[in-house]
Amino acid sequence: MPANLTPAYHAAEKRYRQANTPDEKLEALREMLAVMPKHKGTDKLQADIKRRMSQLKDQSRKAPAARQVPMWVIEKVGAGQVPVIGPPNAGKSALIARTTHADVRVAEYPFTTQTPTPAMMPFENIQIQLIDAPAWSEDFDVGWLPELARRSDACVLMADLSDARTAEAIAYIVEAMEARDVVLIGEVPDEREGFEVCIPTLLAANKREAPGALDTLLELETLFGDRFPIAAMSVEEGTGIDEFKQALFNVMQIIRVFTKQPHKEADLGEPFVLPVGSTVHDLAGKIHKEILANFRFGRLWGASGRFQGQRVGEEHVLVDGDIVELHTR
Known part of the structure; x- marks a missing residue:
């Protein structure tokens, strides 16, 4: 049932x-x-x-003890928090350095990253918080990584196309996460049983310039194509980065909504970021509780309306790029 x-x-x-x-x-x-x-x-x-x-x-x-914030509890900023998880030498730190210009430690040897490090990745008119996470493998189990993923808005699972065994490494991480009730999946199902947490996840296949990369990519698509969207790229050459950003935005299932005041131009600077399926009611509540309490109606410009300037109620479902003018009592 x-x-x-x-x-x-x-x-x-x-x-x-x-x-x-x-x-x-x-x-x-x-x-x-x-x-x-x-x-x-x-x-x-x-x-x-x-x-x-x-x-x-x-x-x-139990008697209270001195509390210390765990290293995996990182304050969320921007449009969403997204850990980058994967096996050793997949290029996680290099990806974050390339997309955020943050000063992260990048090296050719494994396990360079020891603690989670946040950095902001710009995408069009928003900022997404990426977190550089330690490598995870059968030889090096990072027990707190599932907790980091559990708190996140999405995850990037990074594969190394230069490694013929990368599919095994990805399968290990997916299974180890599920053993801790964290399910990495491209699209979160509406219905599920048990207490597991489903985290929308993008499979990022790095080093597509490497010899044999196409065969490895085909194996990943065969094994995981029904579970994850896959973005192939080369961090070293800088190719596929824009496609990666767009794919991650799509996986996060968020929309950007702008507001305007009556008789004034819309504020197209920083949008309000809401989950897909959000309504005018949700937008009003995010702006201020007083606006929600005194809401009368809204006027809409954007793809979710039948015409520009349409009058809408609080249950109207918004889509990415909508502009809303809120009227209150």
């Missing part, structure tokens, strides 16, 4: 995986349980939530 989880549940679930403290996690779990439909299709999920609530309550009963 499908779970038919509501938007309110998904919002609470996102707050749970982004929570920094046990109290914040417990509050989010309570909300998830409260808004979840109660039927056989959610029995397993309800049990998982109650188990996690019990574990958090047990933790809170």
